[in-house]
Amino acid sequence: MIRIAIQSKGRLNEESLELLKDCGIEVDNQKRKFLGRAANHPLEVLYLRDDDIPEVVADGSADIGIVGLNEVKERGADVDIIRYLGFGACRLSLAVPKEVRYDGIQWFQGKNIATSYPNILHQYLETNNIQASVRTIMGSVEIAPAAGIADAIFDIVSSGGTLISNGLTETECVMKSEAVLVAGKSLTDEKRTQLRSLLFRIDAVRNSRGKKYILMNIPSDKVSEAIRILPAMRSPTVMPLAASGWSSLHSVVEENTLWDKVEKLKQLGAEGILILQLDKVVE
Numbered sequence: 001m002i003r004i005a006i007q008s009k010g011r012l013n014e015e016s017l018e019l020l021k022d023c024g025i026e027v028d029n030q031k032r033k034f035l036g037r038a039a040n041h042p043l044e045v046l047y048l049r050d051d052d053i054p055e056v057v058a059d060g061s062a063d064i065g066i067v068g069l070n071e072v073k074e075r076g077a078d079v080d081i082i083r084y085l086g087f088g089a090c091r092l093s094l095a096v097p098k099e100v101r102y103d104g105i106q107w108f109q110g111k112n113i114a115t116s117y118p119n120i121l122h123q124y125l126e127t128n129n130i131q132a133s134v135r136t137i138m139g140s141v142e143i144a145p146a147a148g149i150a151d152a153i154f155d156i157v158s159s160g161g162t163l164i165s166n167g168l169t170e171t172e173c174v175m176k177s178e179a180v181l182v183a184g185k186s187l188t189d190e191k192r193t194q195l196r197s198l199l200f201r202i203d204a205v206r207n208s209r210g211k212k213y214i215l216m217n218i219p220s221d222k223v224s225e226a227i228r229i230l231p232a233m234r235s236p237t238v239m240p241l242a243a244s245g246w247s248s249l250h251s252v253v254e255e256n257t258l259w260d261k262v263e264k265l266k267q268l269g270a271e272g273i274l275i276l277q278l279d280k281v282v283e
């Protein structure tokens with residue numbers, strides 16, 4: 001049995017559960033429940049506040065966890081970062097009131113900065129030789145300058161909308177963050193084996209993201225040109241069709257180049273183009 005800590009509610013909760021589900025692991029999202037069990041896998045789910053996840057994994061109360069990299073760094077937790085998971089993307093940035101004349105990082109010299117991430121900020125200020133005072137506020141950091149309790153803030157930004165609506169401008173991006181899978185450093189051999197099998201599934205799910213399966217009928221004399229348009233993971237599959245002079249071509253394409261490629265394939269004479277959802281890709 002392996003125990004995973006995930007956020008009980010908040011921005012990472014849904015996608016953490018979704019990832020487990022895509023890995024074929026069914027857990028119910030009973031928000032009031034503290035500890036759940038997967039119905040079909042030797043896995044327990046511990047639902048926690050994100051702030052607590054790094055330490056709980058570090059001290060072995062959970063074996064692994066899904067949490068923002070920002071929390072891992074802030075807590076300085078002694079855990080291994082096993083995978084970057086590609087959701088919960090954001091950055092930790094310094095921001096100043098939009099009317100100030102910002103002339104570079106030296107502007108922060110002697111200033112008062114409000115944040116919920118004092119450790120990351122202290123480290124950044126030290127590296128850059130800035131003497132500033134750091135005021136720790138848990139929540140609503142963005143109102144600190146307007147409320148007169150700080151000159152600037154250091155906070156999570158994703159769209160930037162919150163900064164704008166509070167009259168702030170982002171001036172320095174200190175770190176980029178996303179959800180990560182972390183593991184404790186002293187897992188037993190049995191748990192390491194279970195973790196490997198979970199990672200195998202996670203990688204297959206992640207490899208399929210942003211990719212589509214494409215198949216079409218194409219005149220056989222155009223196949224080599226089509227293959228040049230469609231570089232596949234290994235090589236595309238080509239099969240003869242019953243109608244002579246025609247082939248069936250199958251491949252995997254990146255979603256962001258899909259339409260461009262479909263147009264080119266149409267021009268080559270491809271017909272009956274099907275684009276299918278990819279579920280898992282085991283490399």
Ligand code: PRT
Nearest residue numbers: 010011049050051068088089090156157158159160161162
């Ligand atoms: O209750 P619990 O302690 O578990 O939750 P929480 O309120 O501390 O965290 P939550 O759910 O807000 O965020 C969990 C994690 O999601 C964070 O640690 C980040 O790793 C990640 N994440 C991604 C974000 C954002 N995007 C985000 N936009 N966390 C917070 N925000 C907030 C930010 O604090 C700011 O107030 O959203 C606002 C900015 O958003 P924009 O889009 O206006 O720039």
Ligand code: ZN
Nearest residue numbers: 049050051052
């Ligand atoms: Zn939190």
